[in-house]
Each structure stands twice: as structure tokens, then as C-alpha cells.
Amino acid sequence: MGSLETERTTTGWAARDPSGVLSPYTYTLRNTGPEDVFVKVMCCGICHTDLHQAKNDLGMSNYPMVPGHEVVGEVLEVGSDVSKFRVGDIVGVGCLVGCCRNCRPCDSDNEQYCLKKIWSYNDVYTDGKPTQGGFAGSMVVDQKFVVKIPEGMAPEQVAPLLCAGVTVYSPLNHFGLMGSGLRGGILGLGGVGHMGVKIAKAMGHHVTVISSSDKKKVEALEHLGADDYLVSSDAEGMQKAADSLDYIIDTVPVFHPLEPYLSLLKFDGKLILTGVINTPLQFVSPMVMLGRKSITGSFIGSMKETEEMLNFCKEENLTSMIEVVKMDYINTAMERLEKNDVRYRFVVDVAGSKLDQ
Template sequence: MEGRKAFGWAARDTSGILSPYSFNLRKTGSEDVVLKVLYCGVDHTDLHQMRNEIHNTNYPLVPGHEVVGEVVELGSEVKKFRVGDLVGVGGIVGSCGECLSCQSNMEQYCHNKIVTYNDTNKDGSPTRGGFSSAMVVHQRFVVRIPEKLALDQAAPLLCAGVTAYSPLKQFMGSNKVLKAGILGLGGVGHLGVSSDKKREEALEILGADAFLVSSNAAEMEGAANSVDYILDTVPALHPLRLYLSLLKVDGKLIIVAAVPKPLQLDAVDIILGKRTITGSLIGSMEETREILEFWADKGLKSFIETVKMDYLNEAFERMERNDVRFRFVLDVAGSDLE
């Protein structure tokens, strides 16, 4: 049995163009939370999915996986939330709950995880994302938004923020000074701290200690073998060799961005420096709660531009041109969805 009607915007083919779309939410289960969507972050992965550039897109596709909302209904067994609570939903909305990953608070690596959109719920219905008026989500995959954190500020943390936070957490508590690099200064990259026009932003606004332009051969040569790890946030095809040369012996290149075409490397570049290339997928629910509390406690700010639903297609065009500093957030509740 289907639940209430929802309104949103969906892509219907590989053009990726979004337009109004209505659908029925799945039936509310005993452990489900129904939320009215207030804000939703706009992520580069959304664009890849809308155009069928990664995975296989099932249309119509309602994107959005950085969702902030207000609880409007609760299943009979939900005890941790109340109607009126302000909550967030990130990149996954389900997992098996039984495998080693789930039991180790790493449910994002569960082989049976259910992602927030372009996937299938356990009842067989398609998952729909936060570019919509409402969602139904199992309580395990809902987090509370701290009171000190502005709701539009919270949205990017639910995917981009925790995607940077999760792999960097491994370096906390080190007894030595580590030199880190952030590759790419966009939606994810700016939350973890390119081209020369971003130098002032990196050094004076985001607090970086140094800035390198990869097209400047002299700068890159001078920085060779100097970095302990690099967080690679670039969602487009890019040459790994250039950046591997920056790593010290035993250094790590951590890839967190979905790239629509295969990346290439020369084995010698990692063998000679005992370097490691690894990946990291979003973050766990525990880590999502941690970064929200960290942002609130430290009074940190994401750099966002808030837009309405009817501006979405233009926002994605601007995203492709790198014409946003640094993250679009969609004001869903303030938009005319129909």
C-alpha cells in the first residue's frame, strides 16, 4: 500500500533536465520517520546520476542526498524522535543490519545498503531523494540536527562534509605533525580544508597553509615528496601521476569523488614511493552525528548559495562551470514544487 503523495523535481532521461514530478511515498513502517523536506544540498554526484554517467539510472529520478527536514509522523516503534524534531538524512537509507560492516558502524559499506535515490526499498518501491516535499526513512538512518547549527548550513555536511571527515578521522591523535593536501576546492574540498583563481580563497578564507597550482610545473616540482596524504575530491577525469609525486614515502592518496571515467596510473609511481591509493565512501551514521556536533560546537560555516527549485537546472549548469562558492543548497520548503 502506498503512502501520501509527494511533489518534487525529477530527471526523465540522460539530458539530466529536471522538471516537476509527483509520486507516492512508500507506506510508513513501524520504525520509519516521515519528514517534511526543508533543505537539500546539491551534489556533483546528483549530476552524474541524472545523466546516467555512473551506475545505471532508473528514470524518473528524484535526486538529493543531503536532506534536512522536520519530522511530521512517526512509526509506532520509533522512540528516539518526536514530531517537530529537525533531522537530517544522508547518502543511504537502509542496510542489512547484520553483516560485519553494519555491526562495526560502517553500514555505508554493507553490500545490501540502500542508497537514498536510484535504488529500491525493501518493499520494492524506488527510492526518491530530497528534491521533493517529503521522505519516509528508517529511523536508523536519520540524525538529529544540533540546535546551534543553521538548517541550510547542516545540509552539505550530510554528504560532502562527512565524505571529507570520515577518511581524515584516521589521522586524528597522531603523535607527529602531518602535512595534508586537499585536491580540488569545490563542494567537498572546501569542507576538508585547482586553479590559481582559488588561491586567495584557500589561503585567506579557508585557512590553508599553502596553495599549489597543478599546471605550474615549478611549484609542483618544489613540493615533490612533501605530503603525508592527499584527499582527492575531484569528480572529473584527472591525471593521478601528477599528484602521486607529491606524496612522501608511505603516503596515501584517498579518493572520495565519483569519477565517470576510469582513472589511470603507472605502477612505478606507487611502487617506488611505497605509496597507497585508497578510497572512502561517504561516512557512517555515527560519523555523520559527529561532524554535525563538531560543526555546531566550533561554530564553523560552510560556504553556500541557497536557491529555489525553479533555479535547479541553472544551478547544475553553473556547477559544471565551477561557478559556485562552494555549495548550492536547495530551499525546498520555500519553493513552489508543483
């Protein structure tokens, strides 16, 4: 333990306008306190949300902005009141770095639903400084929002679990869908979707991947272990699969109709939305009423669920499928992500990159 310096600088790659183009940016980290952990970033996954935020797709972006919320790093120093971590620990930081700690969600270990939550980037911390994410050399994070990475897990493969992994694990956990023998659907086979297949299969579920084309069929069935593959435009195949699924985790982050997928659900089935979409979705009410089906949403997961998910993945030997890139490739990676040209998550080797050029 030690007393942290009050001010540090680091270099990250920031977007400066809605073009979303990232370039080197040196800035001062927020003031540190006794419960803070100073983390040297090793690697950081690239999530579709990073793209939304960098390009101001949601209309709430503040610049300059350093994205990145799937962060794995090494603890270099801890505050005097830090009890959970030691220097040298390999740790993870996800989407949040703060919450109010006294509302109903916070009191029930669901701090991701706190109305005063503080995002890892594109937000303002309690001391008034803007938060910046993991596309940078270092971060200062309150110990509550740091998780220890289980020993033996490769940092670059763990990074996407901190968002994509827990985004799937949390609704399965909350809605009582962890028991074996369930029939589940994963709509969209990207960063979240591919972890959905892996986690659901490890729980003993029969898993159907639902996609807009058959180009990922071989990967879904042979590489990820899915049991079935449905193309949403195949009317005959969709009709045969009607009334067959206990749940569908909808990972698609762009506008799409819901009715074709509601028809796949059994009585009391659940369509769980996890993709961030900035346009209204539509459906006709009988699609829900006549099967007592639910359309619901789930947002990442709590710190408690993140720890549980990491331990589950360690026990089941689950990792994310990734493409590792250096920081100087990040703009190309963002362009490829927008075209869905990645299998299935980019991870930036931050520690191995030259951040100032």
C-alpha cells in the same frame, strides 16, 4: 509517537531522461512502518553526484528520478517503535536509507560499505517502491538513517555536511589522520574540497589546496584559511612541494592523472580518492612502490561518523559556504555546477519553493 499512514503523496522535481532536466513530479511515498520517520524537507544540497545520476553518466539511472541526498527537514510524525526522534526535531538524511544489517560492514558500523545498501534515490526499497530523494516536499526514512541536527546549526548550512562534510571526515577518522601537526593536501576546491580545508584546519593540520588554476587562490588562503596553494601545472611549484604531504584527499570528480599528486606524498603517504569517476585512472607502479604510498578510496561515511562530524562542526563552529536557490532555479544550478560555477555548494530552499510549478 503515532501510527503513520500507509500511503502519502508528495511533489518533487524529477529527471525523466538523460537530459537531466528536472520538472515537477507528484508521486506516492513508500509504505511506512513502525521504525519510520516522516520528514518535511526544509532544504537540500546539490551534489555533483546528483548531476551524474540525473544525466545517467554512470549508466545506472532509472527514471523518473528525484535526486537530492543532503536533506535537512523537520520531523512531522514518527512510527510506534521510533525512539531516537520526536515530532519537531530538525534532522538530516544523507546518501543511504537502508542496509542489510547483518554483514561485516553493517556489524562494524560501516553500513555505507554494505553490498545491499539502499540509496536515498535511484534505488528500490525493501517493499519494492523506488526511492526518491530530497528535491521534494517530504520523505519517509528508517530512523537508523536519520541524524539529529545539533541545536543552533542553520539548516541550509548543515545540508552539505551530510555528504560533503562526512566524505572528508570519514577518511581522516578511519586512517588515523585526525591528530594535529599533519600536513595534508586537498585536491579540488569544490563542495567536498572546501569542507576538507575547514575540517582539516580545525584538526590542526597544515593544509595545501591543489588546483588546476590560480583562480581560487585568494579564496583558499584568505577565506577558507588554507596554508598553501599549489597549481598542478606549475612544474617548479610542484617540484618544490615533492615529498611534503602526509595525505591528499582527492575530491576531483572527473578523469585526471594521479602521478603528479603521488609525487607530493611523503613516505607512507596516502592518496584518498573521494570523487566518483567513470573512467579508469592510471599511474606507474614505482610512484607507489618507492615510497610505500597508498592509493585508497573512501565513500561518504557511516551514520555514526555523520553524528560525530556534525558534533565536531558544531564545536568548531564550522559551516559550509553556500548559495541558496529556489526549486525553480534548479536546472540552472545544475548547469552552473557542471561548469564549477558555484562557491561552494548550492542548497535548495525546498520549504520556501513552489514545488508544483
